[in-house]
Amino acid sequence: MNRRGGRLFPIPFPRTPRPTPEQREEQQQSQAPDASTSNPDNVLYQPSPKDISDVTLILEKTGNLPPEVVGIILDYAEYWACTIASADYRNLPSGHLAIRGSHPTENQFLLRTEPIGLSNWSPASPDLWRRESTPRLLDPEAEAESEYPRATLEALADGPVPPFEHPVRKVVFDIFSRDQGWSDERESHGTYNHSYTWFDAGLELFDPTIKCPDDCPDRQNPNYDERSIPTCAIRPLWPVSVRSEPDVPARYHHDLLASPEHCIQRNKLAARPFHHHHVEWRATDDIDPQSTAAEALENAGRGRATGNGEFVRNLKLGDIITVWGRARFRSWSNNIERVQVKVYWAVQ
Template structure:
């Protein structure tokens, strides 16, 4: 069983004594995939030797208090105070970690060419819903049940009312319908360490092990079964939203195909549509090809990213460093709503290929 950590804003992370001011200007995407030697040098030069992921994570009240200080002590108008907070990237955040280093061998292995070649690794807490919690951690750590919906239906037909979601959020509430500003992925992993694929000057070319970002949303039309752990929870009535109500939007779900021995009256259950190759707008990071050394990749998706897919810029700044070539336009982050859940999937394709996963961390930052 991996170590799963959910940390909400307001808690100082280990080894960090003071809040970290985010660097400015923003780093080039190519700076997010550095050699281990460069990362080691930076760690030795930093305060207390902590990595950048061990910074102070504000909660909504922390952000509100800073805004109040700027308005009252600094005599700034509210609009200017908001600009300062955005410029400093002082946003509320949550952190979710899946640590597999305690497993035998020090990692989780996903092997290609087998039924488990698509592996659900973690899901974040519902965005900004600090007062929502799953009744069963075991259920929360499992992949959601694939569900097929009517393609002609509007997504709003399935969504919980905004008032229901806001009742589970920590005040002050986000002012925007889509409040997320950035998502940061920290992944430590490697492939099997050898390959018959031809080498190239790009370390990630021809790699068949990678990580994808998925998306889930609470669906009010889903009926919670009688044996659901949420129904056994005495606080179920006040919880309003059961864990079973999570519906995956990506990976997509498709209707199952019944076997010849199955009764014709019983429809086959839905299943995930896991594609063969990385999806350009969901691929977080490829592993380096045939590298026996575990590599740490930090990937940052921002709402204000502006790299146009299918352009030389996307190829040079994203694909060349192992990122999905369509993940630099900010669409994934800009479309996140209150209560949305981000998932991470590990992949391996073809016999002989293996994705050795040591640690996955996801931090979600949103404006309030």
């Protein structure tokens, strides 16, 4: 997680002799990426919540402006707090992560963002933070009690907290990836048609009904106390969790094809070079999923229902965004160099 040059969670990648193809694939799936977040080259400055609070006071006092007007000015200037999460696979022996269709790992968890607004919270176990959370069924009768009170979450913010229930203004995805570089669909080469490798955005939150086990790595941290929120309290909301039989543990349900509401980006079909996709989701987006504008999104490789702004507008304090890499069908491969997510949220 990036807190303007704050803590990093580096992961060493030992240099080993050139592996066989089988060893390389096993190595790719077992080695975690550097899922710590750092300030990338394209980020020059990101204000902290305190910076925004200071600027707000300056505008209110020296400009003699009411808070409502100051809020409009800051929104117009996009002067928002920002957190950055990234996963970089270029240190793997192959130089990238390969997700292969028709393999057990064809749906792979890649990263999660810092809980929105909770800049004073950090995972005691970086390894646990980098893994997908345990699938959990939600009891509809307990749904109203499945989130921490706002006061508990606000105590984990370092500085001013957003006064809004839904403070997020923009989510930016930067993905460097490609597919396997060939396809029998020659007429679609270089387009996003018939592309079966892609990336989805998921959603998680902290659930107070989840009890942290005694052997949880968070409990081994000397700074842990009963007021802390452990990493294992994360509940996935999407992908959804399902259970096939009463006594069988819950599992994730992964759709066969890209979700119109969650697909961030598909890879270009049969494009050999790694391609940089820059995708922005905004709270002000208002594209009808059935419109011609939504069709244009789909032609650009995005989910046609990702342009209506609902995902961003519904994000709350403490919510966590995840990114999943997908590949479908035999011989399809989603090759990933790096993934980055920037979340912008308003403090005033």
